[in-house]
Amino acid sequence: MTAVPQPPLIQLNGVTKTLKGQGEPRPILSGVDLTVRAGESVAILGRSGSGKSTMLSLIGLFDRPDGGQYLLHGADITRIPERRAARLRSQEFGFVFQRFFLLKHLTAMQNVAMALVNGQGWLARRKRRAKVMAALEQVGIAHLAKHRPARLSGGEQQRVAIARALVRQPRVLLADEPTGALDTETGALVIDVLHAATERGCGLILVTHDHAHANRMGRVLRLRDGLLVPDRTGVLA
Amino acid sequence: MGLSGRFRSAVVIGGQGIRARKLRTFLSMISLFLGVLAVVAVQASSVLANRALLADIEMSEGKDGTVVVGVPPGPKGTSSALEVVRGRTDAVASFSTQAIIGEPGLTPVNPGGMPLRYADQAGPQTRMICDGRSCYTEVSDEKPPPRGNTVEVLVVGITGDIRQFRPFQLEAGSWLDFGGEPSLSPRIVLNREATEAFTRYQLPAEMSIGSAYQGNGPGAPGAPHATPRVIGTVHDGGFQPVVYVRADELLNWIPAEALESQSASLTMAPAAASILPTLRAKLGPEAAGQLYTTTVNSRERIGGQLDMMRWIFYGMAALVLLIGVAGILNVGLATVGERVEEFALRRAVGTPRLLLAGIVLAETLIIGLLTAAAAIAAGVVGLKLAGELFGANRPTLQNVDFPWEAGVAGVVAGLVAGVLGGLFPAIRAARIPIATVMRA
Numbered sequence: 001m002t003a004v005p006q007p008p009l010i011q012l013n014g015v016t017k018t019l020k021g022q023g024e025p026r027p028i029l030s031g032v033d034l035t036v037r038a039g040e041s042v043a044i045l046g047r048s049g050s051g052k053s054t055m056l057s058l059i060g061l062f063d064r065p066d067g068g069q070y071l072l073h074g075a076d077i078t079r080i081p082e083r084r085a086a087r088l089r090s091q092e093f094g095f096v097f098q099r100f101f102l103l104k105h106l107t108a109m110q111n112v113a114m115a116l117v118n119g120q121g122w123l124a125r126r127k128r129r130a131k132v133m134a135a136l137e138q139v140g141i142a143h144l145a146k147h148r149p150a151r152l153s154g155g156e157q158q159r160v161a162i163a164r165a166l167v168r169q170p171r172v173l174l175a176d177e178p179t180g181a182l183d184t185e186t187g188a189l190v191i192d193v194l195h196a197a198t199e200r201g202c203g204l205i206l207v208t209h210d211h212a213h214a215n216r217m218g219r220v221l222r223l224r225d226g227l228l229v230p231d232r233t234g235v236l237a
Numbered sequence: 238m239g240l241s242g243r244f245r246s247a248v249v250i251g252g253q254g255i256r257a258r259k260l261r262t263f264l265s266m267i268s269l270f271l272g273v274l275a276v277v278a279v280q281a282s283s284v285l286a287n288r289a290l291l292a293d294i295e296m297s298e299g300k301d302g303t304v305v306v307g308v309p310p311g312p313k314g315t316s317s318a319l320e321v322v323r324g325r326t327d328a329v330a331s332f333s334t335q336a337i338i339g340e341p342g343l344t345p346v347n348p349g350g351m352p353l354r355y356a357d358q359a360g361p362q363t364r365m366i367c368d369g370r371s372c373y374t375e376v377s378d379e380k381p382p383p384r385g386n387t388v389e390v391l392v393v394g395i396t397g398d399i400r401q402f403r404p405f406q407l408e409a410g411s412w413l414d415f416g417g418e419p420s421l422s423p424r425i426v427l428n429r430e431a432t433e434a435f436t437r438y439q440l441p442a443e444m445s446i447g448s449a450y451q452g453n454g455p456g457a458p459g460a461p462h463a464t465p466r467v468i469g470t471v472h473d474g475g476f477q478p479v480v481y482v483r484a485d486e487l488l489n490w491i492p493a494e495a496l497e498s499q500s501a502s503l504t505m506a507p508a509a510a511s512i513l514p515t516l517r518a519k520l521g522p523e524a525a526g527q528l529y530t531t532t533v534n535s536r537e538r539i540g541g542q543l544d545m546m547r548w549i550f551y552g553m554a555a556l557v558l559l560i561g562v563a564g565i566l567n568v569g570l571a572t573v574g575e576r577v578e579e580f581a582l583r584r585a586v587g588t589p590r591l592l593l594a595g596i597v598l599a600e601t602l603i604i605g606l607l608t609a610a611a612a613i614a615a616g617v618v619g620l621k622l623a624g625e626l627f628g629a630n631r632p633t634l635q636n637v638d639f640p641w642e643a644g645v646a647g648v649v650a651g652l653v654a655g656v657l658g659g660l661f662p663a664i665r666a667a668r669i670p671i672a673t674v675m676r677a
Contacts, residue, residue, distance in 0.1 A: 062585065062671040083589060090587020101582045105257030117249050118583065119592035122242030164586070 007074030009172055009203045010036040010059060015068035016226075017054055028054050030226030031068065038171065041195065041204040043214035045231055046223035052207040053176055055223065059205065060093050060174045061085040090120040094165030094173045094202075096194070098180040100157040102149040108160045109145040112136060115164050135167040136160070139193050155186035162193050172203040179213060191216055243592050250583075251599030258572065265568040266608045269654055272558030273605075273612035276650040279550040281616055281643035283543065288640075290539050296403050296474030299533040303402045304510055306503040308520075309527045315501040317519040319484060321512045322396050328505035328512060329397040330484065334491065337445045338480075339387030339438065341462070346438065350389045352476045353434055388434040391477055392425075392446065394484035402504045403473070408432075410469030419485040425465045431478035432470045444480075446490045463490050507532070558650055561608075565601055565658025573597065573662045577669055584671040594663035598656065601663075605655025606648070613639075613647045 017029040028051040036042055046052045057063045058070065061080065070078045072092065080088070094115075102111045112132045116123055123131070136142040139159040149157055158178060165173060175194055179187030191206075191213045198204045198218075206217055214220045214231070222231040255262050299305060308318045318330040337345050346356040397415055399405075405412075405428075413426055423444070427435065444463045465482070473479060488496075505512070517525035573580070580593055617639045628635040 057672050060585070086584070086587050086589045088587075089585065095585050101578060103257075103579055106253065110253070114583065115586040117246045118586050118588040119243040119246045120587050120589075122245055168587075 007071070008035045008037050009040075009073065010034065010205075011069075011071040011074075012059070013069040013071070015055075015058060015065045015070060017051070017058060017063075017066050019054070027226060029058075029065070032223075032226070032228050034221070034228055036172070036203045036205060038203055039198055039201045040219070041198045041206065041217040043206045043208055043217035043220045043231075044223055044228070045208065045211070045214055045220060050223045051226060052223050056174050056176050056205065056207055059172075060095060061089050087120055090115070090118055090168060092171045094168065094170035096158070096162050096165050096173065096175040096178045098177040100149070100154075100161040100181075102157055102160055104149050107146050107148055108136065108141065108152065108163075109133070111149070111160055112164045112167050115167050131167055132163075135163040138166060138196075139163045153186075154182050155189060158182060158186075158190050159193060162190065166197060166202075170202065172205065173197055175204065175206045175208075177207055177209065179208065179210060187213065243589075243595065246588075247592060247595035247599040248603075250596045251603055254572075254576075254596070254600050255603060261568055261572065262604055265565050266604055266611070268564030269558075269561030269605065269608045269651070269658075270612055270615075272554070272561035272654065273609050273647055273650045274615055275554035275557040276551075277612050277616040277643050277647040278619075279547070279554045280646035281620065281640050283547045283550070284640035284642050285637060287539065287543055290543070291535060292404075293474040294535045294539060296405055296472070298535060299402045299504060300404065301533055301536050302507055303533040304503075304505050304507055305531050305533065306505070306513065306516070307529045307531075308501040308503065308516070309524065310498050310500050311520070311524045311527075312497050313520055314524060315496040315499045317516055318501040318503055319396060321516045321519065322503065322505075325509065325512070326397060328503055328509040329395055329399045329402065330501055330503050331393055331395045331399065332484070332496070332499045332501040333391050333393045334446060334487075334499065335389060336392045336480065337387055337389050338434075338443065338465075340385055341443065341445065343385030343387040345387045345389040346385075347389055347434075347478070350391050350477050352430060353388075353437070353478065386438040388431070388438060388478060390431050390434070391479045392444075392487060393479060393481050394487035395481060396484045399481075399504060402506075405471040405473045408470045408472055410467070412469055412471070413481060413483055415483060419483055419489060420466075421463075421486075421489055423463055423465045423482045423486040423490070424468045426469045426471055426481040427467060428471055428473040428475055428479040428481075430476060431480055434478050435467070446487075554650075558654055562654045562658045565604065565654060566661060569597065569601055569659055569662030570665065573666045573669075576666075580666050580669045581671050584669070590667040593669075594667040597663035597666045598659045601659025602652060602655035605651035605653075605658075607651075608654075609647045609651025612651070613644050616643060616647070 012032050012034040014031045014033060015029055016027070016031055018025045018027045032055060034042075034055075044052050044055070054063070058065050061077070064080075065078060068078070069076060072088065077085075077088070102108075103114070106114070109129070109132050112135055113128055116128050116131060133142055133145065136145055139162050141156055141159050141163070144152060144156060144160075149160070152160065158181075162178075173194060178194065179190055182190060187210070194204055194206065195216060204217070206213065208214050220231040221228045223229075295301075308314045315330075315332050318332075322328045322330045335350060339345070347353055395413070398412070400412065408429070409432075410426070413424060425444075444465045446463055465480075471481070473481075503512075503516070513528075513530070517528065520528070583593060583596075584590070620634075620637060620639050624634045624637055
């Protein structure tokens, strides 16, 4: 008996997106193809304005593509309604941004708990606390749980943000230049933490300008002229 | 999960938002506080005024539903009224006459039994003439006796405890006891005005009972003199000096034929209306046709009287509340503007738009409820203080409980202000594009 192959975590087929601002509409993605499997890590390089963050926002269901097809676990979610998209953002994705987006009036623990108190299910305080502490432990800052962001270094703040992304045990981590505001050494530590998540079966899509960080991922792609092309491996995604 | 999880999430996050902006929350509460307090004050005043007015009317006219039958003077009028209620506890017959209490031979300070405040404004001396069919007054050309420590009162004879229909407030002593044999020394209960007369003029307990049937007034030669015993004082809602006495004790001093010139009234529960056919039969067809029956319906009547005033004050309170709402709205919009990234981030981690709106609404509702609680507490304290400071001069403020209706009005005003002030910011929060966090 042969095992039934699992569908890819994420599959983009010819996805297009045009940005409509005040001036002329600007095509930003012109037919992107991408496949990411469980536990796989993908780095995406590209110049500023090339559409890396736009692509990440489509994958993370912040926005919808104009054309093409988006499959998650083999299911077409290209035109998914916002209510379902919110549930998927909560259950399937974890987000890490260049700016950490920690709420300064909340402690590290409360910032992480934010991903659990989002109207998508309700956990009793004790269970919530256990999950939050486990996530903080995972990124190595459980001892800073009661600190507010102002008392944390940049690296520590980013690790709190990663703990927030991991606390719901997502299938895919989407990281948009997570080391952009950090020094090299701290940035490397953050990439270590993200990489560790992939070892537990979590897919990772990392948008970065840093070749050193990109080279630590399983595949490196470059977004050029609205298309994804291989950067190092020479194999199209 | 469903509503409970979303509701809890909204309250938890809303509470965090309020704690993070204590000063701003406090400032928006101040403007709203005045509005909610105005609503609480109007509602409390309206309820208290209504209660006070109703209490006075109930004392003078009767509780709602009480049936009052007027029996005109006539050969068998009052005596029939007294007969049909004999042995009944659900109906009371009453009749009245004038009396002068005080030193004999003096003109009362309030001729005609007028309220004491008009005691010095009495007109020329008059006397009442009754010819058996009707009574009238005429100016007397006789030189009246000098005025002195003498007061004219209305004496009301009653056959039973009328307080079941007209809830007099016993202020001192005891109420009339209708059991046992009547006494030749009438036991009397004074109303407030009569009590004031007794205190002010130090009246001796000698009562010259009205002898209108004799063609002259009380105090005139020939009028019977009784020595009453004051057993208590009540507040009956009236302004004239009135004395209540058992009908049978009063009848000891009024000959039966004198009753022919007296009108009487029956005050009864609706269930006792079955005595009316008996009364009509006793009176005969002609007199029975002159009976007039009314059912007390004070609550509805005074409700209508107070409505206009209440709505005017509600309008004013609503304007003040609107200013508070504008304050919350202003603060809410500014806060949403400051929290764009937070709301975008919350959407990024899976918070639905509806819940984001709920978070903002929860914050304004919590502010509204806290403000309502503060305004209600201020109302309770204010009413207590008013009672202690002004209660001596204004009896309606004495021992008054804070009306629950005012508390409900305060909570409703707080909630309405919270919804009105939070709705627009909530909609704005729900519309924040999620990609804001990506472009930041």
